[in-house]
Amino acid sequence: MNFYEQVYAIVRRIPRGRVTNYGAIARMLENPRAARAVGYALRALDDSDVPWQRVIHSTGEVRAGAGQQTRERQAALLREEGVDVINYRVSMKTYGWDGLTPPEVEAALVEAARG
DNA sequence: ACAGTGACAACAT
DNA sequence: TATGTTGCCACTG
Numbered sequence: 707m708n709f710y711e712q713v714y715a716i717v718r719r720i721p722r723g724r725v726t727n728y729g730a731i732a733r734m735l736e737n738p739r740a741a742r743a744v745g746y747a748l749r750a751l752d753d754s755d756v757p758w759q760r761v762i763h764s765t766g767e768v769r770a771g772a773g774q775q776t777r778e779r780q781a782a783l784l785r786e787e788g789v790d791v792i793n794y795r796v797s798m799k800t801y802g803w804d805g806l807t808p809p810e811v812e813a814a815l816v817e818a819a820r821g
Numbered sequence: 822a823c824a825g826t827g828a829c830a831a832c833a834t
Numbered sequence: 835t836a837t838g839t840t841g842c843c844a845c846t847g
Contacts, residue, residue, distance in 0.1 A: 709844060728829050732843090739841045741829040749828050763829075770828040777828090779847085 707819050709740070713747040715818035716811065720760040723788040724803040725796055727764040734811050759783040760803075773778045 716731050747818050748770075759780045761785045762768050768777050768784070768791060779797040781791040806814065 729831095732829085737843080739830090739842045740844070741830080742842060743829090745828045746826085746844065747828095759826085765830090768828095775828080779833060780828090 707745060707815065709735070709737075710747040710750060711813055711818060713744050714751075714756050715814045716752075716754050716806065717748070717758060718818075719806055719810070719814050720757060720803055722757075723801070725760050725762050725789060725798070725801050725806060726785070726803040727762055727798075729764050730788060730803075730805055731761065734805055756804065762796060766796050766798045766802075 712735050713731060716734055720726055727741075728744040729738070729741040731744045732738055737743075744761070748756075748761060749760055758770075758775075762770070762780075768780050770777055770780050781794060784791050784796065789796055790793055
């Protein structure tokens with residue numbers, strides 16, 4: 707199981723209507739400095755069931771837009787699930803996700819590896 | 822093996 | 835608040 711797959715396993719656990727950031731995912735994977743790699747992993751997604759739109763900047767800003775995806779698209783997807791996006795910014799205080807506990811992370815990875 | 826790259830983040834102006 | 839700089843790391847050719 708490579709790093710990308712681990713990232714996807716975590717992202718799939720982000721609840722609908724909530725958001726988190728690249729660095730937080732890197733920390734959950736015990737690789738706190740790999741925030742850029744997390745972004746790279748999401749960029750590599752094609753079409754899948756990974757809710758990539760729920761991953762934004764630590765500042766609460768929506769900046770994604772590689773390839774076919776645009777930040778307009780990301781903002782639209784977030785609004786569809788109830789996240790209030792204003793001027794490409796989201797209130798982390800209101801919509802921020804607490805993240806998974808270490809045991810939950812482990813369970814997510816195990817399930818993904820099995821799946 | 823090695824250098825280039827990018828959907829980041831923290832810090833300094 | 836807004837740029838600019840620097841450190842990072844996994845992946846790719």
